[in-house]
Amino acid sequence: MAALICAAGSGSRAGEGLPKQYRLLDGRPILSASLDLFLNHPAVSLVATVIGADHRALYDAAAAPFAASETLLAPAIGGDSRQASVRAGLEALAEREIDIVLVHDAARPFASAALVDRAIASAFANGGAVPGVAVVDTICEVDRGGGRGATLDRERCRALQTPQAFDYALLRAAHAQAEGAGRADFTDDGALYAWAGHRVVVFEGETENVKLTTPEQFEVFARREAVETLLTLGDVRMGTGFDVHAFGPGDHVILGGVAVPHDFGLSGHSDADVVLHALTDAVLGALGDGDIGAHFPPSDPTWKGADSAKFMADAVARVRARGGVIAHLDVTVIGEAPKVGPHREAMRARIAEICGVALSRVGVKATTTEKLGFAGRREGLAAMASATIRLPLTEDLA
Template identity: 55%
Template sequence: MTIDAKPRREAGLNPRIAAIVVAAGRGTRIAGTTENARPKQYIELASVAILRRTVTALLETGLVDAVLPVIHADDHALYEEAMGGELADTRILPPVTGGKTRQISVLNGLQSLAGAPPEYVLIHDAARPFVMRHIVADAVAKLEEGASALIAAVPVADTLKRVDDSKTVGTTIDRSGIWAAQTPQSFRYADILAAHQKAANAGRSDFTDDAAVAEWAGLNVRISAGSPGNTKITTPDDLATAERRILMDDWLKLGDIRTGTGYDVHAFEPGEKIILGGVEIPFDRKLKGHSDADVVLHAITDAIFGALGDGDIGHHFPPSDEQWKGAASDRFLMFAANRVAAKGGRIAHIDVTVVCEAPKIGPHRESMRRRIAEICHLPLSRVSVKATTSERLGFTGRQEGIAAMASATVRLPFDIAGDEIR
């Protein structure tokens, strides 16, 4: 995506419903905790920047015609990093530079829309990536019915206490009629623009949200639907909770759970080291094979192919093909993992058992786990490496080679069309 701080009015876009995403803040309560203290809207949740998740969530409602990010003057490189690439959606307007306060930032955003003004505008925090369709739908419906200013909000459920500086409870506050404000806050565009301009002309820049500006300007502010799930990321705990929530949501979408198994064996030949699980192990022999003969990664690769119903390692990397001669087997496993990702799935767990009398696997077990996890982009807890002997029976017992057995659990989205019986 090309970043241009100038409002894109020459493009002729005249949205009916626009959303301003306020992303010019510094996130002081979370600064310094992650990613070299970058502003929180650019911190990644499950490998996607918070700002990008927020913008995507608004667009996915199908109710917003244009999204205008308002960003800090120093953040254009961070914005490009977060929002570039495949998210080059024409509904995302080039970002506008914000001001010293949230109120000034919003006014900058509103004024940038004046060349082709929308009928309605939703003003939303960049740090609320869980905005839902029904929240936007309710706001739009109420605006259609004649409301001029709305706050997405939820009634306060907890008992409220007023405390003094020593944290001593003074009084209990009656929570009836008390609501917790969220965003988006939704307005008729002309009304909120006039309210913000009036406040600026009066020298007021201290309002903490747009509803306060609207109230001060005399607009009738009503409540629209919020949700307890429409949370704002403010603290490190919020960040950790949001990460868990996204990962859980992603897992729950992958209900097609499959398991595959793999088995491989390679004989010894003269050499000075073997490669197992992507790890070099000093030894008085090596394993014989067309590639690097990593029996562990070969078994895992076949297990993943088995879970996908996608042939086997010999089908994808035939030993008759000279390009695989001496190849590192992590290439094979990466290929299999990418096949899972291409289907919209994820590897859930890998378990491998190495069968040999020598070398001893124990001293290298954790290195193997780490390397397998790295190749497959898995947490270490989702990789198991075990070892056993064959009690001196068979070819492994005679120390003629090494065998490995693996299982892989894969989660995929259901493909009803692809699963039809033919």
């Protein structure tokens, strides 16, 4: 029993970026999911992958967790079409004693072991087998001009998937026959196998076994992954921070990593960014990990004039080192001037960039003290902040 994973395509329909089979899903390359499925299936003896000629480094990274497996063969180099790539993979297996071969698209990372079981059983019983799912939409033909043609009977239609399973010798011979006949237009091995005169049956597929193809699909699954990550981090914590800096000489202040024009600057050992200092303390407070002065002492000349983004990024890194994420950040600037409103969105964008979170997870507000206190006398600025983080549940909750 051999599994042949097709991963030679460029994935151009998936938009800009890496070929889709090497993009990350659940923190690992999509191809790794298929390798994991077949390498850990008890009925599969060999696993081979067909890759693009210039994809070797990407493949090696995706296959690195399985490098010690004796089941995993060296990758074969594919051709200009899926049909040519499958044939290259079949030929790479020619010296092995194989009864059944499972052909699977690397862009289908959600196939299950139960689906593989059904593919194997159906191939042994019938010689050729492809998974299919029922069609729920009305299906019609269209002419070359886009005009509507006949409506097809959807009860007799199936959307085909992989893994498809075949008698290895017959599929290899069918590919050779197709090449000899000048047929290079098959996008599905079941169609090629049937064209060569062999029986192919359709067994029950899985609706979850989708093929990732378009940019929209990747966006949907990325959002789903983010939500699932949040839901698995059940230790929800909140911290607060407060910071004050006096006005001094200068023509601008730094707020939330953004230079805001003003008649004065802010005095401080670093760049005196009250917004980032308050947010940094809020994150550290949620972690129970001291405060900004403990990690970046004002007595240390290293931090004289430093960009406060370094402090904020360090606090975020500490959250991630604990397996957590930033759920939300909120800050209020306190002072009579300068006005925050015209710079609010730039501040939110910069904070989101530093922390690696979505813009919707950052709030920036401002208020005055009705001319009361040091802020009301325009002697300086203050900021108060809150940070909500999510960490994995641990036994120390008791």
